[in-house]
Amino acid sequence: AFVVTEPCFDCKYTDCVVVCPCDCFHEGERMLFIDPAHCIDCEACVPECPVEAIFHESNVPEEWKEFVALNEEMASVSPSITERKQPLATPNR
Ligand code: SF4
Ligand code: F3S
Numbered sequence: 001a002f003v004v005t006e007p008c009f010d011c012k013y014t015d016c017v018v019v020c021p022c023d024c025f026h027e028g029e030r031m032l033f034i035d036p037a038h039c040i041d042c043e044a045c046v047p048e049c050p051v052e053a054i055f056h057e058s059n060v061p062e063e064w065k066e067f068v069a070l071n072e073e074m075a076s077v078s079p080s081i082t083e084r085k086q087p088l089a090t091p092n093r
Helices: 015-019 066-075
Strands: 002-004 025-027 032-034 054-056
Touching: 002 032, 002 066, 032 066
Parallel strands: none
Antiparallel strands: 002 054, 025 032
């Protein structure tokens, strides 16, 4: 499965959610999470993210490894999101 990591935090650009064919994205207060049980590894969301927050679970940078478990845990308790909304911030990294 793919995983949303640190750059999404306080950004939530949400370009990713509209391209997901499986409605995998869930919305936390300050970032989004991918439900690993539904992700089909299509990779469609990866180029959509302007801050490059999305990685395959096998390819998450070392310092963000904890996001793999966090996505699974938080996706199960956060509401689904399938439509774009106003981001929290403009991407600047
Ligand atoms: Fe959705 Fe595909 Fe991204 Fe998985 S890789 S979250 S299925 S768009
Ligand atoms: Fe976050 Fe990037 Fe999606 S900032 S909301 S993972 S487009």
